[in-house]
Amino acid sequence: MISFRERIVLYALLTSLTSFSIDALLPGLRQIGMDVQPSPPLSTQHIISLFIFGMAFGELFLGPLSDAMGRKKALVLGLCVYAVGTVTAMLAGSLEMVILGRFLQGVGVAGPKIATRAMIRDQFDGDAMARIMSFMFTLFILVPMLAPTLAQGLIAIAGWRSIFVAYLVIAGILGLWLVVRQQETLPAPKRIPFRPRLLLLNSKRILSKRSVVLLIMATGIVFGAQLLYLSTAADLFFDAYGIKETFPFYFAVLATGIGLASFVNAKLVQRFGMDAMARSAFVGLASTGFLMLVTSMLWSSQLPLFAMMAFVFVAFFTIGVLFGNLNAMAMRSLGQVAGLGASLIASGSSLVATLFAISIGSFYDGTAINLSAGFFLAGVSSLALAELAARSDISPVEAIR
Numbered sequence: 001m002i003s004f005r006e007r008i009v010l011y012a013l014l015t016s017l018t019s020f021s022i023d024a025l026l027p028g029l030r031q032i033g034m035d036v037q038p039s040p041p042l043s044t045q046h047i048i049s050l051f052i053f054g055m056a057f058g059e060l061f062l063g064p065l066s067d068a069m070g071r072k073k074a075l076v077l078g079l080c081v082y083a084v085g086t087v088t089a090m091l092a093g094s095l096e097m098v099i100l101g102r103f104l105q106g107v108g109v110a111g112p113k114i115a116t117r118a119m120i121r122d123q124f125d126g127d128a129m130a131r132i133m134s135f136m137f138t139l140f141i142l143v144p145m146l147a148p149t150l151a152q153g154l155i156a157i158a159g160w161r162s163i164f165v166a167y168l169v170i171a172g173i174l175g176l177w178l179v180v181r182q183q184e185t186l187p188a189p190k191r192i193p194f195r196p197r198l199l200l201l202n203s204k205r206i207l208s209k210r211s212v213v214l215l216i217m218a219t220g221i222v223f224g225a226q227l228l229y230l231s232t233a234a235d236l237f238f239d240a241y242g243i244k245e246t247f248p249f250y251f252a253v254l255a256t257g258i259g260l261a262s263f264v265n266a267k268l269v270q271r272f273g274m275d276a277m278a279r280s281a282f283v284g285l286a287s288t289g290f291l292m293l294v295t296s297m298l299w300s301s302q303l304p305l306f307a308m309m310a311f312v313f314v315a316f317f318t319i320g321v322l323f324g325n326l327n328a329m330a331m332r333s334l335g336q337v338a339g340l341g342a343s344l345i346a347s348g349s350s351l352v353a354t355l356f357a358i359s360i361g362s363f364y365d366g367t368a369i370n371l372s373a374g375f376f377l378a379g380v381s382s383l384a385l386a387e388l389a390a391r392s393d394i395s396p397v398e399a400i401r
Contacts, residue, residue, distance in 0.1 A: 010182060218326060233251065
């Protein structure tokens with residue numbers, strides 16, 4: 001039997017494939033742009049944002065499949081689609097083909113993302129589930145700390161396409177580890193057949209829960225604030241501060257904010273509860289965004305580097321607290337339909353995040369103004385949505401079989 005610690009490490013690494021697929025490519029965006037010559041309306045920002053858009057589609061299908069065929073098979077299927085997308089992008093001769101490959105990667109990476117959440121929901125509940133997710137995010141944070149640095153080394157040696165070779169190798173190792181060591185967490189008697197009518201009926205039941213819909217929107221907006229940073233970070237550091245080669249170092253420092261928050265949340269969530277922890281983090285994110293925006297304006301939009309680092313670090317800390325809690329809050333009433341529920345939550349939040357990041361990111365002007373505004377808007381709007389959700393019905397959803 002796989003041990004508790006090995007499970008957490010495996011789940012964290014499978015989940016971190018999403019982060020690695022984003023963060024490792026950031027140092028190579030400028031090189032990709034020079035190599036494949038993007039033409040409007042496409043830009044290298046879309047290499048990140050449309051990867052998330054692909055996830056929104058993959059999550060719609062792989063979640064229900066995990067309820068029907070089991071978590072392991074759905075996860076392996078996702079890894080296979082991810083491999084196809086990786087090869088497509090690796091061999092691409094134009095930005096359009098890179099983006100197509102990234103879209104397919106996004107579709108495929110939804111398998112590990114959704115199936116691991118459903119596995120956790122199969123085995124844990126409530127604040128315990130939030131604690132497990134926070135432990136996962138503590139390990140998960142090593143990816144944004146290390147991925148850009150390792151990727152920059154690979155790019156210097158073999159170019160940006162070598163990053164996609166690394167994606168293939170890592171996906172293969174994780175898939176083999178899962179197949180050999182992890183037992184299925186959804187027994188056959190509890191599976192829900194993949195039938196369009198059942199899928200629609202159960203989806204309707206889930207989405208009729210006002211609390212779930214509101215939390216999907218709140219989760220998407222918070223994720224959108226992070227995606228906004230990821231889409232513009234390489235350009236922001238270069239345009240505003242002339243930082244290029246040392247970008248991975250600054251990126252890693254900021255990423256520790258999420259890791260620290262996840263560790264703190266894992267220690268405190270069972271004492272104070274996930275609702276109280278999330279509420280404090282919402283207020284913190286809105287306050288940080290507001291202060292960052294005011295400070296930027298006082299410095300004529302040229303926010304000093306030390307101030308930008310401090311504000312983004314605090315914003316990432318609040319986002320780290322929210323990641324472990326918002327998913328657990330949205331999932332707590334979806335026990336019998338955990339796979340489909342995780343699918344709808346992840347797909348809906350990914351779609352909201354993509355729209356949020358693209359809309360706010362379109363105002364990027366070489367300064368931190370739009371990032372400040374994004375943090376502020378994300379904190380205020382997600383707090384309002386979560387408060388409305390807290391006043392709604394959270395009774396369990398009964399699956400139709």
